[in-house]
Amino acid sequence: MANDRVSWRAALALTAGTLLWGGSFIAMKIAMRGYAPLLVVFCRMALASLVFGLMWRRMGGFGAAKGDWPGLIFMALCEPCLYFVFEAKALTLTQASQAAMVTAMLPLLTVLAAALFLKEKLEKKAAFGLLLAVVGVVVMSASGGATGDAPRPVLGNFLEFIAMCCAVGYIVTARRLAARHRPLYLTAMQAFTGTVFFTPVLFFVPFPERIEPGPTLAVVFLGLGVTFVAYGLYNYGVSLAPASKAAAFLNLIPVFACLLSYFMLDEKLTPTQWVGGGLALGGVALSARPGRDDQSSRRE
Template identity: 30%
Template sequence: MRPRDVLELVILAALWGGSFLFMRVAAPQFGPAALIELRVGLAALLLLPVLAWRGHLAPLWRKAGPLLFIGVTNSALPFVLYAWAALSVTAGFASIVNATSPLFAALVAWVWLKDRLSAAAMAGLLLGLLGVVILVWGKASFRVGGAGWAVAACLAATLNYGIAANFTKRFLSGVDPMAIATGSQFYAALVLAPFAVWLWPEAMPGREAWTSVLLLAFACTGVAYVMYFRLIAHVGPARAIAVTFLIPVFGMLWGAILLDEVVTINMLAGCGVILAGTGLATGVIQAPRRLAVVQGRG
């Protein structure tokens, strides 16, 4: 990759890692539904003119059904789940769980689309699961004061990302990726609008919360999507997915610097094992040849 592409990759990871920080700051004052409505609605307002300038608005109504499904599973539901989890778990913790998204995508592809998984990919899935166990060890309590439900919400969010990725592959193949990104934010905003109105906070959130919302919507969502698809165009999807490995680094970094969050040994160990499993499952990390040639079938 060119130095410029590497720089864009790092900036993108910093933006997406920052999204967990901004949700952590804004969620207590806005509540999950109102916060995410603002996130996806404002992001759609930024992305729609870009899509119109490219002349690719037509898929928004020609593919309304599939885009609505993607809007729910790739934006509305997982974003709300992460925002709700942010009330209980740290930004760094949530960003690490987010790194399991490619693992869930591979698992859903195996179960639903009957994609073949190599032995290396299977080993990666099991390794990623082990990483999750290490990460949540001591946290997954469902008693009062425990973070068990917040952990479950984070994992449910990444499962939704995995479903959305495979649905896109099956039903939106050939559609402009920027149209998918824009449509997902637009339809997510439509779905969440009544819930946001119903659950709108009674007290006006403070300046810090509003600043977090604006940065979350415009920088971490709108600008980040544009950068992501620029990277895919320049270096290809296989290299662009490397951003997955950098997001937890920035998630933990921003949380530690700006919110005084503690980075625990469990977080570092779980992060390392999850990323190793993700690397094997996605082929970024090459397994030994004898392991790689053994094929599994779903």
Template identity: 25%
Template sequence: MTSTDSVPGLAASKKAQLAVAVGFVLTGIIWGASFLFMKVALGGLSPAQVAWSRLVLGALALGLFVLVRRETLPRQLSVWGHMTVLAVSFCVVPFLLFSWAQQHVTSGLASIYNATTPIMTAIMAGLLFRVERLKPVQLAGILLGILGVVVIIGPWQGLDFSQGLVAQFAILGATACYGFSLAYMRRFVSATGMSALMFSFLNIGIAAAIMVALTPVLVLTPVALDPWIVGSIVLLGCLGTGVAYIWNQNTVRAWGPTRASTVTYITPLVGVFLGVLVLGEHVTWNEPVGALVVFLGILLAQDRLRGRARPKTDEGADASASTPPVVTR
């Protein structure tokens, strides 16, 4: 190959890398803003209606991409069974928990708690599904992450088991669902060969179908709509629960799941900033301090502070584990 032949290939490679990097940043911004979108949408919709709307809109957005690219649905019944489990554990339950909890906590605090997902994933992967053996440093990271959560809760201020504290535990329940789902993906859905788009579409689409089936039970309550509420739910559904999932999947395939999981560091920064700027929310000192402790725990739990080179992840490897550590979610 001559030097002139290699230039177009090099340019195309750099362009692809830039596209992945831009998608990574946009994913972090959109998922960080999702907590603001949920808070605004709750001004006129019930928590179940918010979860229902974001899943249905997300499924429609992803479905359009599937039609344009003419991708075919998997035929194995086992794949559909596993994806149904993930639809419930990764979408339906945590989305309902987040929507309910954000009636009682700030959007910024919800985004901070969302950053505990990698800690939950390490617990589920190492202790429940045993898909990886936890090293002492990783166990220390999990304990440090738990300490960070305690700092965020601030028990020295007095524990008032009102809706606020219950809501914080509900969010932790949602991130535990994310951790369960990510470990489940690695254990049961790691060799399906589905594309990033198809995996996202099935995950969101099945969850949307479940919510539609539950419409008479959960969703048929009065609504109060205005342009801000409508705009928030459309952005939350089409972008946060739709397009951003594809960007995240592509990032994992290009960078590997560990590097892609650093989107966790972007979302709380965006969530807290927008909560303060747009909604006038207040941040107490223990919330960012606790978040920093959680981030340090994440680094230890992922064994990323040892300063050694890691093997390069093959593009397209472990596609099913490429779901985001936070759908925002």
């Protein structure tokens, strides 16, 4: 059997990336206090692209075979393009902590996609875990009351789920491309494509009358800390680990996001929402446990 353990370098990169991604929900909420959601997305993409542009000569050349371009374009279209269209809207409708809980479904969706497209085995336990996670997200969303900061949580959480489906396309495709391309190049491809994709926003979205320091710093964090560093770390980690193993680290995103949103945004979940979130995380944990086949292969 091939060794499918995650190295300490991959684990460190994946953990650091998910910590930054968890903070992105809070930063996005803060940034939207001063800027329109899609304008925030464009600015973070443009800022990351600027950094990559300055680094491009030192990075060397980017050689992509003709057959790689459909995968590269599809990866960038899934994330950041469509992903941020749905997530930016979602975060105007729901709490950062609730949206982060929805991301707990991403590892299970990735396992399902890996079974369909990468021919990885899908166990009954994993399928049941996915169903349990869906039930948990539904319970959490249905029990959430509307607030000034989260006027339509059910719709917002559904849009976040659609964003997760886009993220699955990114993860599975990035895993394939990472075998032939350096993680830094994949991250640069995402930033450049995202900048071009969101450029029309400049002609339709109003600019703020004055620049607020808090939202502006949040945009800088999103552009450098998340779009540049977090994606780079995750692409590096996924290049060293199987797709299903790397996706398991995404379970840390809702944990980090809920802790940060509690301390920084004063967001609180109701007891019923905690139950729904617990069901979602429980479904993820159930699917993450090794099955009988995995345990027997390890003993061998």
